Amino acid sequence: MQNEELILQVLRYIEVVQNQKTLAEKLQISLGKTNYVLKALIEKGFIKAENFFANKNKNQYRYLLTEKGIKEKIALTEKFIEKKKQEYDELVSELEILKGKNR
Incomplete structure (x- = not known):
């Protein structure tokens, strides 16, 4: 997955996915890479992280x-x-060329 595509996917799923593990699975990347990307997006100001108030797990x-x-x-x-x-x-053009050769 290209860097911009990965960032887009993270920005798409970040508010619906409950945790980093699930996000990593959804994006089919390692948990470490997910953590790295999230930290970078926080540093760029694209996302912010908040603790759940009702969550007993403060991490x-x-x-x-x-x-x-x-x-x-x-x-x-x-x-x-x-x-x-x-x-x-491009695919449509290639298909038309192939159809023309097949006649």
């Missing part, structure tokens, strides 16, 4: 998107969609 955090994180998520989503549109157009 467990809830991650929230910041305003800066929402803007980054929008920008990365738009970029991702544009990339996928280009890939689609």
Whole structure:
């Protein structure tokens, strides 16, 4: 997974996934890499970590998107969609060439 795609996926799932282990499984990356990415996103100001008030495990955090994180998520989503549109157009062109050769 490309770096920007990984960041986008983390920003997409961060508020619905309950913990780092589940996020790592969802993204199919190691728990260590998940922790590393989350720390980097916190440092960039894209997410913030808060302790659960009702949680007895004070080492467990809830991650929230910041305003800066929402803007980054929008920008990365738009970029991702544009990339996928280009890939689609290229595949359509290749398919047309193949169909032409098959006649």
